[in-house]
Amino acid sequence: AIPSTSVFLSIRATDSHLDKVWYTVNGSTNVTFSGNASISLPGDGWWSVSAWANDTLGHVSSAASVIVLVDTIWPQITILAPGNMSKLTTGTVPYVVQIVEKNLDDAWYVLDGGSPVIIMGNGSIVVPDGTHLLVFYANDTAGHVNASATMQFSVDTLIPVVTIINPLPSAVFASDAIMLNVTVLDANFDKVWYDIDGGATVVFSGNASIILP
Numbered sequence: 001a002i003p004s005t006s007v008f009l010s011i012r013a014t015d016s017h018l019d020k021v022w023y024t025v026n027g028s029t030n031v032t033f034s035g036n037a038s039i040s041l042p043g044d045g046w047w048s049v050s051a052w053a054n055d056t057l058g059h060v061s062s063a064a065s066v067i068v069l070v071d072t073i074w075p076q077i078t079i080l081a082p083g084n085m086s087k088l089t090t091g092t093v094p095y096v097v098q099i100v101e102k103n104l105d106d107a108w109y110v111l112d113g114g115s116p117v118i119i120m121g122n123g124s125i126v127v128p129d130g131t132h133l134l135v136f137y138a139n140d141t142a143g144h145v146n147a148s149a150t151m152q153f154s155v156d157t158l159i160p161v162v163t164i165i166n167p168l169p170s171a172v173f174a175s176d177a178i179m180l181n182v183t184v185l186d187a188n189f190d191k192v193w194y195d196i197d198g199g200a201t202v203v204f205s206g207n208a209s210i211i212l213p
Contacts, residue, residue: 001069001142002069004070005043006040012035015055016055017056017057019053019055022052023051023052025041025048027050043070047067047069050064051064069142070142071142073140075100075138076099076100077099077100077136078099079136082151083151088153089157090155091157092124093124094123096122097148106139108137108138109134109136109137113133128155129187130155131154132152132153134153135147156188163184165183177212180208197213
C-alpha cells in the first residue's frame with residue numbers, strides 16, 4: 001500500500017517512431033503524458049492504472065497495468081482493558097485492544113518501556129507486583145504507525161500481614177480498658193480495623209485504647 005493519493009507514474013515506451021503515451025485510472029478518461037508524471041488517484045482503495053503507447057504508423061501497444069492500494073488512514077487503537085489507573089490483585093493481566101485498520105500489518109505492545117511484543121489479538125501478560133505502564137502500537141501496509149494512550153495500572157498480589165503487639169496472648173488485665181497496638185505490613189496499606197468477639201468492626205490507626213465488654 002502507498003500512504004498518499006499522489007502517485008508517481010513512470011513508464012518506458014520504446015519505438016523508433018513513438019507518437020504518444022497515455023494512461024487511465026480504472027478505465028476512465030485517457031490522459032496523455034510524457035511517460036513520467038505525478039498522478040492523483042481518487043482516494044483510498046484499490047486502483048488499476050493502465051498505460052499504452054502508439055507510434056506514427058498507427059500501431060498501439062498492449063496495456064501495461066498495475067494495481068495500486070492507497071491507504072491514507074492511520075490505525076486507531078483503543079485499550080479496553082486493563083483500565084487506566086486500575087488496581088489488580090493478580091499478576092496475570094488480561095488485555096483487550098480494539099484496532100481499527102483495514103490494512104493492518106502488525107500490532108504489538110511495550111510494557112514499562114521494554115522490548116516490543118507482537119500480538120495476534122487479545123491476550124494476557126504476566127507482571128510482578130508494582131506499578132506498570134502499557135502502550136499498544138499498530139502499523140498498516142502503507143507504513144503508518146500509531147500508538148494508544150499510555151495505560152497505568154498497579155498489581156498487588158500480597159495479603160496484608162497484621163501482628164498484634166499488645167495485648168499479648170493470654171494476658172490478664174485488672175481493668176476493662178486496654179491498649180490495642182498492631183502493626184501492618186503491606187506496600188499498599190489502606191486501613192486497619194478490629195472487632196471484639198465478632199461484633200461491629202471499628203476502624204482505627206493501629207493504636208487505640210479500647211473498652212472490653
